[in-house]
Amino acid sequence: MTSATSTYPFNARTDDILAGLEKGGQYKHLQMLTGPMGPTVMLRDASGESREVICMCSNNYLGLANHPEVVEAGIEGLKKYGAGTASVRFICGTFDCHETLETTIARYMGTQSSYTFVSCWNANEAIFATLGESGDLIISDELNHASIIDGIRLAAVIKKGLHKGVYKHNDLDDLRKKLEAARANPDVTGQIWVVTDGVFSMEGDIADLPALRKLCDEFDAMIIVDDSHGHGVMGATGRGTHEHFNMCPGAPNFDASLGEVDLFTGTLGKGLGGGAGGFIAGRKRATELIVQRGRPTLFSNALPCTVACSANKAIEIVLREPERVKALRDITTYARTEIKNAGFEVIDSPTAICPIIVGETSTAIAMSKKLLELGVFVIGFGYPVVPEGEARLRLQLSAAHTTEHVDQVVDALKKL
Numbered sequence: 001m002t003s004a005t006s007t008y009p010f011n012a013r014t015d016d017i018l019a020g021l022e023k024g025g026q027y028k029h030l031q032m033l034t035g036p037m038g039p040t041v042m043l044r045d046a047s048g049e050s051r052e053v054i055c056m057c058s059n060n061y062l063g064l065a066n067h068p069e070v071v072e073a074g075i076e077g078l079k080k081y082g083a084g085t086a087s088v089r090f091i092c093g094t095f096d097c098h099e100t101l102e103t104t105i106a107r108y109m110g111t112q113s114s115y116t117f118v119s120c121w122n123a124n125e126a127i128f129a130t131l132g133e134s135g136d137l138i139i140s141d142e143l144n145h146a147s148i149i150d151g152i153r154l155a156a157v158i159k160k161g162l163h164k165g166v167y168k169h170n171d172l173d174d175l176r177k178k179l180e181a182a183r184a185n186p187d188v189t190g191q192i193w194v195v196t197d198g199v200f201s202m203e204g205d206i207a208d209l210p211a212l213r214k215l216c217d218e219f220d221a222m223i224i225v226d227d228s229h230g231h232g233v234m235g236a237t238g239r240g241t242h243e244h245f246n247m248c249p250g251a252p253n254f255d256a257s258l259g260e261v262d263l264f265t266g267t268l269g270k271g272l273g274g275g276a277g278g279f280i281a282g283r284k285r286a287t288e289l290i291v292q293r294g295r296p297t298l299f300s301n302a303l304p305c306t307v308a309c310s311a312n313k314a315i316e317i318v319l320r321e322p323e324r325v326k327a328l329r330d331i332t333t334y335a336r337t338e339i340k341n342a343g344f345e346v347i348d349s350p351t352a353i354c355p356i357i358v359g360e361t362s363t364a365i366a367m368s369k370k371l372l373e374l375g376v377f378v379i380g381f382g383y384p385v386v387p388e389g390e391a392r393l394r395l396q397l398s399a400a401h402t403t404e405h406v407d408q409v410v411d412a413l414k415k416l
Contacts, residue, residue, distance in 0.1 A: 025365050031377070036066040037274060039400040043377060054405050056378040056395045058274075061352050062232040062324045063400030064314045065274030074275070077309030085302040090291070093302035101303075101312045105279050108239060108315050109264055110249035113284040116303045117296060120228050120267035120278030124151035126294040127224065127265055127280055128193075134161030135190035137182050139221075141207070143169045143200050148226055152195070163188060169200075172211055179219040192219060198227030198241030199234065202386055202394070204353030206234070209245045213259040222262040228278075232271025233352050238318050238325040240266075244350065268307070273314030275307045328352055328399040331406065335397055338410045354395040356413075364391035367416055374412040 021027040034050045035042035037060050042050040064070050077097060087093030098116060105114035117123045124147040128138060132155045140152055156162050165182075168174040175194065182188045194216050196207040207225065216223050227240040235243025235251065242248045242264075246255040263282035268275055280290055290297065318324065332352050339346045345357045358364050361382025368380035371393075382391035395409070 025362055026382075038066050039063065039398055039402070039405055041377065043372075051375075053372065053375045053377045054401075054408055056376060056397075056409060058396060058398065059229070059270035060274045060398050060400070061271035061328060061396070062238070062314075062318060063398050064232075064272070064317060067273075067314070067317065069317060070273050070310045070314050073313035074306045074310035077306040081305035081309075083306075084304055087302065088300060089297050089302045095302070095305050095308070097305050097308040097312070098302060101308045101315075102279070104312050104315050105266075105281055107250065108319060109266070109281040110239065110242070110251060110254070110260075111264065111281040111283070113287045114279050114281040115287040115290050115297070116268075116308070117278045117280075118300060118303055119269070119276060120226065120265055121147040122296040122300065123265040123278040123280050124148050124226065125154060126151075126290055126296040127263065128152050128155035128195075129158045130290055130294045131263075131286060132159050132162045132193065133190050134159055135163075135188065136193065137163040137165060137185075137188045137190075138193045138195060139165045139167055139175065139178050139182075141169055141196045141200075142166050143203065144195060144197050145201065145226060145228070148195055148197070161187075170205065170207065172208070172215055175212075176215060179215070179221060183219060192216075192221040193224055194221050195224045195226075197229070198225045199229035199351050199353070201229050201353065202355065202381065202392075204347055204349035204351045204355055206230075206241055206244070206350065209242055209247055209261060210258045213247070213261070217259065224263045224265065225261050226265045228265075228267040228270055229351065229353065231266055232318055232325065233328065234350070236325070237322040238271070240264075268311040268314075272318065273311045275310050275314075277303045277307050277311060324399045328397060331399065331401050331403070332397045334403055335395065335401075335406045335409075338406055339395075339413065342410050342414050344413060352397045354397065355392040356395065357390060357392050359389060359391060361388075361391045364393060367393060370416060371412055374415060376409050376412045378409075 032044040033041050034044050040052050041055045043053050044050045085093040102114045128151045138152050152164050156164050165178050167178050182192055199206050230240040232238045234241045239248050239251055242261050243251045246253045247258050266279050268277035336346055347355045364380030364382050371378055378393050378395055380393055
């Protein structure tokens with residue numbers, strides 16, 4: 001037995017890290033919600049009391065996290081299938097609700113098939129390490145989500161001889177240079193993959209998918225898009241960034257001449273019900289290889305059935321009620337206009353992410369704290385999440401927000 005005052009190196013270095021985070025103003029304090037997610041939430045304060053605040057930092061883009069039908073579908077799934085799958089998919093963890101959900105996702109995304117995971121992080125861990133091989137090259141946008149970055153790093157460790165590279169954010173000229181270099185590299189003998197977010201979470205900007213498709217076709221490269229922040233937000237019917245560009249088969253304005261995205265990863269934990277879970281969508285040969293070889297699905301439990309049922313209902317609502325997408329677009333436009341009129345710099349974007357640039361990290365954190373005192377829950381992001389001098393408040397709109405909610409937020413901003 002070791003004493004409580006053990007001299008483990010871990011203890012001292014961890015204490016130093018935590019103290020440094022506290023001193024630098026980067027220490028994260030978890031906020032406790034005591035009720036459901038919605039345009040407003042009940043937040044517990046330091047005294048232990050809960051109060052209602054406007055939530056402007058949720059990924060609940062379509063307001064479906066507490067939708068009665070979504071909640072009821074989850075309850076019915078819990079009653080029918082029980083609390084857990086108690087198995088990985090290939091043993092006895094595949095239930096018919098998974099089959100139903102994956103059929104619905106494929107219809108929603110306009111793909112041949114889909115396959116679910118407990119998170120999109122798991123999906124991004126699976127896709128690169130499973131589909132990539134020695135001699136392949138994966139080229140990633142420099143502002144891609146951390147799960148993509150880590151998924152590629154993991155793939156390069158697992159598959160010896162798999163190459164990786166990075167291109168400047170949304171810079172197709174730089175990507176072309178990387179592709180030309182790959183063509184001239186004798187070690188790149190397999191598939192070239194280009195990976196991008198559809199919607200970039202910190203900037204709120206989007207990838208130019210038609211231009212990417214055209215460029216990749218020149219070099220026989222395949223495109224993978226993580227559209228986690230595009231689901232329910234982008235496109236006339238909320239199918240994602242590919243629908244925004246009319247590249248979604250099955251969507252009303254599909255233009256076959258623009259081509260298609262080869263593979264998607266995505267989440268069920270944001271616009272599509274806000275529960276949990278992720279997926280890969282694309283050609284069946286790819287998802288079949290994931291079923292056969294993907295370690296995150298071979299060695300981890302299946303998506304809980306209650307979540308599968310609630311997510312399936314959420315997607316059904318998105319498909320039958322495209323007016324929700326329009327409502328989100330309208331309230332986001334209203335918010336951007338009012339925030340600008342109040343004198344703040346907000347990045348323009350077709351997405352529901354409204355970053356307000358404030359400069360220094362300490363400023364963003366101080367503003368976030370003051371806004372919470374004024375009844376507005378929004379997070380300040382600074383270095384190292386974003387570059388020095390580009391700290392921001394990231395406001396995220398929901399179709400459930402009203403103009404009254406936005407007016408209250410703007411009034412609070414003015415008081416700063």
